[in-house]
Amino acid sequence: MTSKKTEKYQMILEGALKVFAEHGFHKSQVSKIAKAAGVADGTIYLYFKRKEDLLICLFREKLGELVQKFEDSVRDIDDVKEALHKVCEIHYTELENNVDLAHVTQIELRQSSMELRREIGMAFKPYIVLIENLLVKGVQQGVFKPDLDVKLVRLLLFGAMDEVVTSWLISGRKYSLAGQVNGTIDFFLKGIAR
Amino acid sequence: MTSKKTEKYQMILEGALKVFAEHGFHKSQVSKIAKAAGVADGTIYLYFKRKEDLLICLFREKLGELVQKFEDSVRDIDDVKEALHKVCEIHYTELENNVDLAHVTQIELRQSSMELRREIGMAFKPYIVLIENLLVKGVQQGVFKPDLDVKLVRLLLFGAMDEVVTSWLISGRKYSLAGQVNGTIDFFLKGIAR
Amino acid sequence: MTSKKTEKYQMILEGALKVFAEHGFHKSQVSKIAKAAGVADGTIYLYFKRKEDLLICLFREKLGELVQKFEDSVRDIDDVKEALHKVCEIHYTELENNVDLAHVTQIELRQSSMELRREIGMAFKPYIVLIENLLVKGVQQGVFKPDLDVKLVRLLLFGAMDEVVTSWLISGRKYSLAGQVNGTIDFFLKGIAR
């Protein structure tokens, strides 16, 4: 029962991911998603209240999985620098290996109302918090500057990585995203001043 | 003569800026923009081919002005660190003092097709290049690391600032954006490692 | 099953026939046709791609029925003169008894692009061919002149009848159309010379 219900639910989300990634949110008709998911149009409304919910849920689901991966990877790493490196590596490789998801997170998710943007901000929160915790831990360990403005720097870190991914995507993915990890982390840790 | 022809054009762009900022691109009816601009619906189509053109032109126009300001400000500053500080300061203060524009650049402009995203990327280019030139200059002066990956770092800088602005906007502008300049630049220059 | 799917299709065509006949193609709003057909505006687009398709399909459907009647009537008549008389009789009586259809065929169908005119020409073809076959048969039987230019005369026959119907319609249908059959056929067969 539950599994069957979950089954269609997942099929619809997979369909939405494909269609959103290819056409963008506003140009993705519900009927197209239904076809991609192999269900009837109306069926979608048994699992999702509105079209926008598809985006939100897709995002929560996928981001949840990602955050889980981040947490799993970092949990057993005591060295915060190494942990930060791992976070960036996962951030880049996961999206590089899942272009559809990258499209949705970098392009489609932004195509939404202020209201939805707030929703999205909320869902990103755990990831931002994870970064923040790393920063705090680093400060406590004396590895990071003691006067670090963690609230600001967590944004700077996330924004920097985010832009790298978006730029890579828009450029047509002509280079390796994973190849940017070292450069990114080096910048984070040491800045640009000699 | 010229001013008169330009007059309506500007009025329409101003109207579009207001309406886009308040409602977002997709929920902004052309008729609402016309009303805000004080012209008839049809008049808009004498100056712009499609609704989307409003967004593109608005963006080009405003971004052009911004880039001009950046260039003017930086031109006579020899100290690249100071120049970078100035760039960040302008980036934050300009958007803080022009919330409507901030809304459009941070939220609405992203609400567009891949195609338009590419357009936008093109228009951001001069700004990115300006940052890149600063980086190169700094490397040459020996102020920045000699092995700096300027192509990567310019993205990191831009992305970091961009995220700070967006986050400030989404949070409801509860704190001073200009107040983040020092922290941001400090991060850029020195990184986070102790 | 089939009947149900066809049902709405037919209802829409009937609605279109009524509205086109009353207001003409260009002044017939789709919403008015929908109301006349007892369906929602959008429903029309489940069965027809564009408004113009309504005209084309209506025409094909109705003309097809007419041509069928012509063929059925003539099939068992060996005397070509009698057959020609029958054709003219059906031509006049069918349109006299179906004023809405007459409006559409004589007035609205002509209100269309060159492109559509060609479509219409194609659909009239079977009728023109039927007349041509009668002429050929008559020549073979020695009932019609041996040197008859059938390609030309079939047009002359059709054009003559067509004009009579249009004139009758435009005049306000003040006389009997069926009453013109004998005069028409007499003209066809014997000409006007003493």
Add this chain to the structure above:
Amino acid sequence: MTSKKTEKYQMILEGALKVFAEHGFHKSQVSKIAKAAGVADGTIYLYFKRKEDLLICLFREKLGELVQKFEDSVRDIDDVKEALHKVCEIHYTELENNVDLAHVTQIELRQSSMELRREIGMAFKPYIVLIENLLVKGVQQGVFKPDLDVKLVRLLLFGAMDEVVTSWLISGRKYSLAGQVNGTIDFFLKGIAR
């Protein structure tokens, strides 16, 4: 003064003829006609009340010239058969030599409301009457059947010729229209029966 006024008036009608012939009435924007005529959009409204008036006046003007030609040609011909031949010859050759006009009379003029169709019917009247007079004259001379239904036959004649022209036009003018005169007149005079 008058000549100058007439000059623009004529230029506009010429422009309208060209544009209507090329694009058809409904797809001919007033601005396009203005450009073709070399005047401003508004100028057209100094000479014509509505767009539809362009069609009506164009039609009256051109048809008036044609009817004049018919009358001039027929005036001095006593032999009604010869006169009828002349009428058909002019009908075909004039339109064959003036394809734009042919387009307008055969295609565009029909693209109009019932109301306009009536107008057109009125303007055709002199031509129809001219044919009728020939028929009456022929009957009086004993050249045509004494019991000829002139009201009906004038329609049959006009309709037949009209269809030949339209068919020639739609077919792409692949054969000579003037070459159909003899066949047409033969049909009119002698009918098709052996």
Add this chain to the structure above:
DNA sequence: TATGAATGAGTCTTCATTCAT
């Protein structure tokens, strides 16, 4: 008279959502 920028009413078409089966 002539202009052409401005107007704004008018309409086709799309597509998210519903609901009878």
Add this chain to the structure above:
DNA sequence: GATGAATGAAGACTCATTCAT
């Protein structure tokens, strides 16, 4: 639960017509 035919609100865009210059 599942379907998909039906709905109808919504809105971008066109273009005949006007009128200030």
